Amino acid sequence: MKRVLIVDDSAWISKTMKRALESGGYQVVDTARDGLEGVDFYAKYQPDVVLLDITMPNMDGRECLENIMEFDRGARIIMVSAIKEKGVVDECIAHGAFDFIQKPIDVRDEQQLAHLFATIERAAAAA
Ligand SMILES: [Mg+2]
Numbered sequence: 001m002k003r004v005l006i007v008d009d010s011a012w013i014s015k016t017m018k019r020a021l022e023s024g025g026y027q028v029v030d031t032a033r034d035g036l037e038g039v040d041f042y043a044k045y046q047p048d049v050v051l052l053d054i055t056m057p058n059m060d061g062r063e064c065l066e067n068i069m070e071f072d073r074g075a076r077i078i079m080v081s082a083i084k085e086k087g088v089v090d091e092c093i094a095h096g097a098f099d100f101i102q103k104p105i106d107v108r109d110e111q112q113l114a115h116l117f118a119t120i121e122r123a124a125a126a127a
Contacts, residue, residue: 002124005045006031007038007064008053008080013103017051020107024117035059039067042075048124052097054081054088062092069096076123080105098123 004026008014014031021028029045032038034056042050050068054061061079068075079092082103089100099119106112 001025001027002049002120003027003029003045003047004120005029005038005041005047005050007033007035007041007050007056007061009033009056010053013053016107017105020113020116021120024113026117026120035061035064035067038064039071042068043071046072048076049098049120050075050077051080051101051120052077053103054079054083054092062088062095065092065095065097076126078119078123098126 004021006014006017006028018028018031029047030041032041036059038052052061052064061081065077068077077097079089079097079100080103092100101116101119105116
């Protein structure tokens, strides 16, 4: 069972994503509320894949990404954000993010859910 860490400052999004992932056969190791907790929880759980929001208080997703990659060059991190600026997405990819998924994700939409699961699978399979 693939182990996933969700990092998002929206408790509602984390809860919804957690439920959807669990119904898809994933284990959600925990949900972090900001980048600081994200870095902390990554070290604690060493999950297979991280779903990482960008806009968060205390430490945003970009800084969180950099910190996790510094801790583990092999970390598989998927940015999940409403941010549309290509520069921000490119910057995250350049810093080691595996991929980017556009928010909002409607977990009742089978196609969107399938895309999310497929991206997690690709990330988990990446060496
Ligand atoms: Mg956010």
